Amino acid sequence: MRRLVVALLFVTGLLALPAMAGDLGPVIPKATGVAHIEGNLFMRINHMKLMVHDRDMTVHEGDRQVKYSLKACVECHAVNGHDAQPVAVTSEKHFCRVCHDYAAVKIDCFECHNSKPQISSSALLKPEMPDSTEIAAYLKEATQ
Amino acid sequence: MNLPALKFSKTPRDMNRRDFLRSGAALATITLAPGVTLMSFGGEAAANADAGKRWGLLIDVNKCSQDCSACVSACSKENGWKLPENPETDAQWIRKVDLKDLLTGRESSLPMMCQHCEDAPCVDVCPTGASFKRKDGIVLVDKHACIGCRYCMMACPYKARSFIHEPLTDQKAHAPRGKGTVESCTLCVHKVDAGGTPACVEACNTTGNGAMMFGDLNDPESDIAKALLAYPSIALRADLGLNPGVRYSNL
Numbered sequence: 113m114r115r116l117v118v119a120l121l122f123v124t125g126l127l128a129l130p131a132m133a134g135d136l137g138p139v140i141p142k143a144t145g146v147a148h149i150e151g152n153l154f155m156r157i158n159h160m161k162l163m164v165h166d167r168d169m170t171v172h173e174g175d176r177q178v179k180y181s182l183k184a185c186v187e188c189h190a191v192n193g194h195d196a197q198p199v200a201v202t203s204e205k206h207f208c209r210v211c212h213d214y215a216a217v218k219i220d221c222f223e224c225h226n227s228k229p230q231i232s233s234s235a236l237l238k239p240e241m242p243d244s245t246e247i248a249a250y251l252k253e254a255t256q
Numbered sequence: 257m258n259l260p261a262l263k264f265s266k267t268p269r270d271m272n273r274r275d276f277l278r279s280g281a282a283l284a285t286i287t288l289a290p291g292v293t294l295m296s297f298g299g300e301a302a303a304n305a306d307a308g309k310r311w312g313l314l315i316d317v318n319k320c321s322q323d324c325s326a327c328v329s330a331c332s333k334e335n336g337w338k339l340p341e342n343p344e345t346d347a348q349w350i351r352k353v354d355l356k357d358l359l360t361g362r363e364s365s366l367p368m369m370c371q372h373c374e375d376a377p378c379v380d381v382c383p384t385g386a387s388f389k390r391k392d393g394i395v396l397v398d399k400h401a402c403i404g405c406r407y408c409m410m411a412c413p414y415k416a417r418s419f420i421h422e423p424l425t426d427q428k429a430h431a432p433r434g435k436g437t438v439e440s441c442t443l444c445v446h447k448v449d450a451g452g453t454p455a456c457v458e459a460c461n462t463t464g465n466g467a468m469m470f471g472d473l474n475d476p477e478s479d480i481a482k483a484l485l486a487y488p489s490i491a492l493r494a495d496l497g498l499n500p501g502v503r504y505s506n507l
Contacts, residue, residue, distance in 0.1 A: 172398065224433055
């Protein structure tokens with residue numbers, strides 16, 4: 113009976129997590145491209161497996177049109193710094209680091225791979241205008 | 257909490273028109289009605305490493321001059337390695353070697369890089385399988401598996417491989433490189449996979465002396481195969497019987 117109560121408490125705790133996400137969880141930056149059709153939850157759980165599979169396709173078979181490449185992740189999930197240029201993984205704002213810091217999982221990818229996209233910065237511009245709260249937050253951060 | 261299971265798509269990957277035309281793999285087209293066809297593919301489209309090909313280089317040493325290093329700077333720029341300040345430890349994917357025949361005094365100069373051997377000693381000795389030969393003859397290091405033991409550097413008779421001693425940043429997206437791994441000439445595999453030519457050959461033909469030729473050694477119609485048939489050429493250290501993909505003429 114006690115076990116059941118503990119399990120119930122655990123489950124209700126999990127259900128309550130999203131409600132408190134603003135306080136506890138990482139604030140995940142928005143990507144510029146089209147959303148993953150698999151859904152964000154699937155990608156959060158499986159992104160590393162997808163990338164490992166496709167990296168072997170590229171390195172060994174020469175397949176350059178794989179669906180899940182680190183290059184594509186970095187391009188679409190680029191986060192711009194104050195200078196309007198994408199930040200490197202050395203910055204806490206980097207897309208990968210936001211979650212990996214939270215989960216305390218080391219990323220080895222960027223020991224060799226570039227953590228910044230190599231496309232023109234105009235292509236990285238946000239498709240829609242930021243709203244006033246976003247601009248205010250940016251200015252507040254920039255003046256700190 | 258139910259987590260979605262990882263399943264890989266069974267459908268062929270997205271194909272563009274070129275891929276579609278290129279894939280000869282058991283393509284069947286059934287015409288159902290005028291203008292309506294049913295097509296089926298025998299498995300996935302062939303990846304870019306084609307087992308029928310053997311990529312190689314032919315270098316005309318007569319045309320190569322001592323004061324030109326267009327190939328070296330082009331490689332450095334393309335693949336993002338710095339021109340070596342300390343040649344003993346800094347990476348050198350390609351370097352110029354000057355030779356002098358002591359008896360006749362004849363001087364010659366040639367570019368030296370990974371020779372992309374058919375029986376590559378680096379592949380033989382690699383304990384993790386990181387050093388490997390692609391189906392099309394390009395010898396590469398899979399840096400995901402490289403442990404940096406440097407056995408391959410010992411085994412290579414051409415001294416073609418380098419070890420990265422220090423952390424790097426801002427690598428090229430198509431040429432990832434990092435501390436603790438071994439690297440060498442990739443024959444610009446990212447360009448070759450896209451139907452291009454290695455950066456050294458391009459630079460040699462535009463700003464250099466046109467001494468380098470790139471192509472498929474297995475294709476008798478290719479320029480390189482015709483040149484190899486018509487003129488004498490040698491493999492460096494032919495005594496080792498490694499059958500390198502890089503050959504030199506007029507040496």
